[in-house]
Amino acid sequence: MTAETVLSVRDLRVTFETNDGPVHAVRGISLDVKSGETVAIVGESGSGKSQTTMAIMGLLSQNGKATGQALYRGKDLVGMSDKELNKIRGAKITMIFQEPMTSLDPLYKIGDQLAEPLRFHRGMSKAQARPRILELLKLVGIPEPERRIDSYPYELSGGQRQRVMIAMALANDPDILIADEPTTALDVTIQAQILELLADLQKRLGMAIVFITHDLGIVKRFADQVCVMRSGEVVESGTTEKIFSAPEHAYTKMLLDAEPEGIKAAPPETAPVLIEADDVSVTFNLAKGWLKPQTYLRAVDGISLNLKQGQTIGIVGESGSGKSTLGRAILRLLKSEGRIAYLGKELPTDPQEMRPKRRELQLVFQDPFGSLSPRMTVGRIITEGLLIHEPELSAKERDIRAGEALKEVGLEPSMRNRYPHEFSGGQRQRIAIARTMILKPKIIVLDEPTSALDRSVQKQVVTLLRDLQEKYGLSYLFISHDLAVVRALSDYILVMKTGKVVEEGQTEQIFDAPREDYTKALMQASMSEKRFGA
Structure with missing residues (x-):
């Protein structure tokens, strides 16, 4: 028996109006998602993966516009009013995000937050929702659900918070679950548990999953179909077996080969x-x-x-x-x-x-965007330590050192006059390393x-x-x-x-x-x- 197509996307385009002119984030992509199937959308940051699903859900920012079609059981979601979309979002199509701590309200207990979709879509009271919430917490493997229902998000581990987000997404038995980088920030053991949980829930509930990730490595066992995106376009698509065993596009091959390699030799005795x-x-x-x-x-x-x-x-x-x-x-x-x-x-x-x-003795953090001041130019950020450790340097000498430090980490010296938000994640991490290296550390x-x-x-x-x-x-x-x-x-x-x-x-x-x-x-x-x- 052929599975029913629950979502059909045709020529979807997403454009953002900015001060520098229009930015075309998604450029006419098409894909189909069938009941009980997992479709992985993969590609690097900025490839348009998340904006594709945000357009489908009608969640683009105010300066964004979507055209084309996203048919859910024959109904076009693109251009649908918020009132109509709200009947589908959170009920028939749900979404979990990469960082649950930013999606969960820190001021409310998780039980209250899990009750929201049940109260909105099913008209349940808080008391009526409680048995379903406990059932959901058990379903996603939260230990001691009777106690955890009254916990705040900060009292849970990263893996437990992600399980709560999955429980919230499953509250109304959706047809489609969109998972946007749901395991990136998790340990390998927790990551494996979340993937196994999603696969088990899909098998038991028969829902379709759209899985967004930048890491091709984690989708081989999990996905049925793969769409590889680059610069807003699908450059290659097909069954998971075909994409992994016989990739055709150079970009897909690059993603598959993007695994850190080599073994570091130990220092001499x-x-x-x-x-x-x-x-x-x-x-x-x-x-x-x-x-x-x-x-x-x-x-x-x-x-x-x-x-x-x-x-x-x-x-x-x-x-x-x-x-x-x-x-x-x-x-x-x-x-x-x-x-x-x-x-x-x-x-x-x-x-x-x-x-x-x-x-x-220097330190480089996980999130360079959080450790780089948004109000300072990259040049000032990099040379801030010199003001303390080499105060005798003139402003011109510090500026020269900033350019040299940027060049050392593979960036253009002219970039010192730009601000952190103008850089990609990888570039910001290079800037953080340059800030460290300018002081000539030993450790x-x-x-x-x-x-x-x-x-x-x-x-x-x-x-x-x-x-x-x-x-x-x-x-x-x-x-x-x-x-x-x-x-x-x-x-x-x-x-x-x-x-x-x-x-x-x-x-x-x-x-x-x-x-x-x-x-x-x-x-x-x-x-x-x-x-x-x-």
Whole structure:
């Protein structure tokens, strides 16, 4: 029996009117989605993937306009009034987004938020909705749903918040679920669980899924059909088997090959040790208010490491394992117990005494857009550290150094006069690295610097970091849940779980012959992801 086509898109175009003229984000794409089928729309950032589905849902920004057709069971959604669309959105066609924390209201309990689509589309009271909400929470695997129904979003982990978003999308038994980058920010183990959950729910409920991602690797096992988009156009489409086994377009081949490669050699045995961390622990007091009992969390629990010149230590583990806390503690950005020495001398705990050391001990964050001031030009951002560490430099000398730093990371020196919002995610990460490199550091803590980037851009940033390390003899602490990137950059690995190191060793040993069950589970999840693109 042939599956029914529930969504048929024909010659869809999306145009945004801007001060610089019209921007054509989607250029006449067509696709069909059948009941019970998964169609993956893949491509790099800016390819038009999300705008395609936003146009279908009637959710474009005010300066955007859609033309063409998007037929849901014969009804054209393009140009439909909000009143008519509201009968379909949240009921027949639903959507989950990449970052649930921005989609969930922090001021409302998740039970109240899950009740909204039930109250709007089914006219249920809050009391009537409660049994259905508990059923949904159980359906998506939220533990202790009777307790979690009264939790706020911040009280849930990233994976649990994404499950809540899926529960909200499923509340009214939709025909079509649109999943826009639903696993990008998640650990590999949680990512695998979410994908398995979606596949299981689809099988049980018979809904169609439109899955948007920039990572071709995760769709092989999950999707039936694939549309590859670039610059607003579909450059190739077909069955998943055909796209992966015999891609025809050069862009598709590039996406499939965009996996960080190579193995980093360990530094020589005689390389000097730059950082010695002995029995480092970080404890947070979770109690708020005078009358509440003292509650403590040991986020980092007795960790030791030695970082040599030219070495990269990869720190891996799930969210909440203490990876980032350890990195910040080593830089004396958090209060900690234990000994942390740099070049044989213990690092001071006083912020003023630490200031001269800051130029040699630098940090690159996960989200460069959040760490780059939107009000400052790139040139000012990059040279801000020079005002503190080399105050004798003139404005002209700083400007020259900014141009040199940008050139070092593969950007044009003229870009120093532009603002962060004018750059892509990959370019902003290069700017963040340039801001670090201008101070000529010896050690850089890289905290998830590639997790929000396209696979092809990740590969470029990995190559850049390798080149800079080789040129300047840099040492890295590389924190990530992306094991493919960790393997390509690191020569030694610490595996963390609930604040402790459960296993450590040379990269090849950890990946090829892990000893601990937790490490094996991480590797298995990583290999499952890799098999999607095998």
